[in-house]
Amino acid sequence: MTVRRTRGEEGSAVVELAWLGVLLLVPMLWIVLSVFEVQKGAFGTSAAARAAGRAYALAPDDAEGRRRAEAAARQALADQGLGGAPLTVTVTCESAGTSCHSGGAVITVHVSSRVDLPLMPDVLGGDAPSFALDATHTVPVGQYQEVE
Incomplete structure (x- = not known):
């Protein structure tokens, strides 16, 4: 009489769970890391716009204000760990006078990055x-x- 051993499915649940865990964990990890990176960029861009606006407003004239705004925005992005990110700073103003630094002017700074x-x-x-x-x-x- 020959005894036939049939192969059972013992232990296959562990293997299936491990493969399923890897297949689901890797995309979820990528999504979480991507969300964190985008949030870091959003904080950095917002801080860059605030810093650039303040630097421009405190500058003595418009030309120096644009230079300071760019430098302040770059520093704010670097503070968030985005020093190498591309940056575009656009400054516009509404003023009754000839300068953006005259009384009553409104300075708007737009910062773009990725x-x-x-x-x-x-x-x-x-x-x-x-x-x-x-x-x-x-x-x-x-x-x-x-007045000086």
Whole structure:
């Protein structure tokens, strides 16, 4: 009499759970890391707009204000760990006078940047996917100013 042993399914649930865990965990990890990176970029862009608006408003003239606004925005992004991110700073103002620094002027700073999503290999399509970010901040210039 020959005894035939049939192979049972013992232990297969553990293997299936491990594969399912890996297949679900990797995309979830990528999503969480991407959300954190975009949130970091959003904080950085918002801080850059605020810093650029303040730097522009406190500058002695418009040319120096644009230079200071750009430098302040770059520093704010670097503080959030986005020093290498592309940056565009646009300054507009509404003023009754000839200068954006005259009393009653309203300075509006628009900052645009982008963050690259993490862990995406270049073989999937060339450039890494990115998320565009922008922020706007408005600074009113006081009507009464110090006269030198």
